[in-house]
Amino acid sequence: MSVTVPADEPAFDPAVEHPFGHLGVAPHGSRRSRAVNAYLARVAWPMMAAAGVSHPRVTAQMIQRTRPALNRTIERMNPPPANTRVDLVRETFRGGQVRGEWVIGRHAAAPAPGTRIVYYLHGSGYVVCSPRTHRGLVGRLGNKTGLPAFSLDYRLAPEHAWPCAGNDTIRGYRWLLSQGYRAEDIVVAGDSAGGHLALDLLAVNHATGTPQPGSMVLFSPLYDPTFDLAVRNQRTGVRDPIIDAMSARKILRLYTRTADPDHPRMRVRLTRDMGLPKTLIQYGAREVMGADARATHDEIVGAGGVSVIQAWPDQGHVFQLIPRLSAEARSAIDTAARFIAVTAPASSGPRIHPFSANPPRSDGVGLRK
Numbered sequence: 001m002s003v004t005v006p007a008d009e010p011a012f013d014p015a016v017e018h019p020f021g022h023l024g025v026a027p028h029g030s031r032r033s034r035a036v037n038a039y040l041a042r043v044a045w046p047m048m049a050a051a052g053v054s055h056p057r058v059t060a061q062m063i064q065r066t067r068p069a070l071n072r073t074i075e076r077m078n079p080p081p082a083n084t085r086v087d088l089v090r091e092t093f094r095g096g097q098v099r100g101e102w103v104i105g106r107h108a109a110a111p112a113p114g115t116r117i118v119y120y121l122h123g124s125g126y127v128v129c130s131p132r133t134h135r136g137l138v139g140r141l142g143n144k145t146g147l148p149a150f151s152l153d154y155r156l157a158p159e160h161a162w163p164c165a166g167n168d169t170i171r172g173y174r175w176l177l178s179q180g181y182r183a184e185d186i187v188v189a190g191d192s193a194g195g196h197l198a199l200d201l202l203a204v205n206h207a208t209g210t211p212q213p214g215s216m217v218l219f220s221p222l223y224d225p226t227f228d229l230a231v232r233n234q235r236t237g238v239r240d241p242i243i244d245a246m247s248a249r250k251i252l253r254l255y256t257r258t259a260d261p262d263h264p265r266m267r268v269r270l271t272r273d274m275g276l277p278k279t280l281i282q283y284g285a286r287e288v289m290g291a292d293a294r295a296t297h298d299e300i301v302g303a304g305g306v307s308v309i310q311a312w313p314d315q316g317h318v319f320q321l322i323p324r325l326s327a328e329a330r331s332a333i334d335t336a337a338r339f340i341a342v343t344a345p346a347s348s349g350p351r352i353h354p355f356s357a358n359p360p361r362s363d364g365v366g367l368r369k
Contacts, residue, residue, distance in 0.1 A: 030314070030327050060158035060254055063127050071133050078136035078321045081105055081143055086135065089150070091175065096167070098175045099153040101131045105143035111150070113180025116187065116344065118142065118149035119173060119213070123192025123222070123318060125248065126157050126165055126255035134191075137321055137333070141189065144337030149189075150176060154197070157255035162225075163265055165255070169197040170204050173213075183211035184345045188277070189336075191318045192289070195221020195296060199268040206274040215343035216279040217336045220318045223268075223292035223299070226261045227252050233291035240288035241316035269299070276305035280339040282332050284315030308339065 054062065080086075083106035091098045102111055103120075111117055118141060122134040131138070131151035138149045154168035176186060190198050195218040205212050223229060227249035234245040259266055270276060279300055283293035290311065297309040312319065312328055320336075323329040 056250065056254065059250065063158065063251070063254070067128050070128055071130060074129065074133040074321070075135070077324065078133065080135045080139040084135070084139040084142075093175045093178070094171060096171050098168075098172050100151050100172065101135075101153070102148055103131070103135055103138045103142055103151055104148045105139045107144075108142040108146050108148050111148040114182070114185075116147050116185040116214075117176070117181055118145070118147050118187045118189050118340075119176060120149050120151040121154070121169060121188070121190030121194030121197045122151065123190065123194045123220070125251050126193050127251060128156070134321070136323075137191075140323065140330075140333050141336060144333055145187075145340050147187070147340070160255075162256045162259045163200075165193070166197055166200045166204075166265055169201050173201055173205075174210065177210070184214040186213040187215050187217065187340050187343075188213045189217040189219075190221070191219035191320070193222050193225075195219075195292075196223065196225055196268070199223070199270070199296065199299070200265050202270065202274060202276060203264065203268050206271075212275045213277050214345055215340060216277045217339060218279065218281045218293075218296065219320050219332075219336075220283045220287060220289055221281060221293055221296045222289065223295040225252055225256050225266055229291040229295060230288045234288045238288050238290070239286070241284075241286060243288050243317055245288045270303035270305070272304040274303060274305075276300060276303060278306045278343045279308070280336060281307060281309040282320070282336065283309075283311060284317060284319050285311040285313050286315060287317040289317060310335070 080103070085102075085104040087102040087104070089098060089100050089102065104110060109115060118138070120131075120134065120138050120141075122129050122131060124133075131153050134151060138151050141147075142149050150172070152169060152172045154165040154172075156165070173186070173188075177183060188198050188201065198216060198218060198221070202212060204210070227245060230243070230245040231249055234240070256266065261267060279297075281293050281297050283290050293309065293311075297307045300307040310332075312332060315326070315328055319326050320329045320332050323333075
């Protein structure tokens, strides 16, 4: 584990009491996790290779046909804890739809304005998965933290192109604020593509005068949606258990299409005036997107933010999804819950509705799309 804090804060010293000092990682992965990763590599790589060599139209059709079965498989591998309650949300807000679900674990309080909540952004390359596939992970995080979570159901490619998913993320966050939840009481959490959505949200919040969330937890976050970082990482010899970087880059293009790689909502740049939330980043030491996780960490720290980054030995991409197959998945969620606990707001503060009288200025991101 490495912890980096801004230059104007005291240096981190593991020997000194520090709010993040107890967030440790075992030095080696379990034998079971290594066996699981070996099996996943045999199953996933051929599928990735087939998608990578196909014409984009064929790849899009392949994803649309296989998405339901793939999603069901992930659901079975990642079931929600017993007695998890789910409340679906379908609302029109600010010219578009907010879709998702409240996931309330048996140890979590019911969502209510004035309480702390998790805003979860699922991953999987902008092409597969949903709140349903991630209900188990979100439910476990809710049980460990005692917090309800709103899991966003954003639009996917190939049916919808960039920046639809980002616009849905922004709209979902603003909807939560309009419901009376304070920004500092919102923990933004996400995995893979959800990590890029979270960074985009922070940058757009700053540009529009929208208050930033209180803290952030990212699992294997995507930083570079062109996937060039991951491709370069793979060429150094990194062998991911499930992701072939070259194939994944072609799949991501089903979402990004003709978007300018240097557009500020593609290559998100954070700055010191953004008031960034304290962040925990976890990634598998074997995954090709480790370069993205490290770039996300560097971006936050370079902008004056506080980031804790953990590389979990012998783990693959978003290993937190498979607790039945990996003891590390359970430990990682425990660690994330402790981080969320120690980054809770010190006081409740005034209840000011951010959209009641002075809504943020228009940002021109086309939230009607």
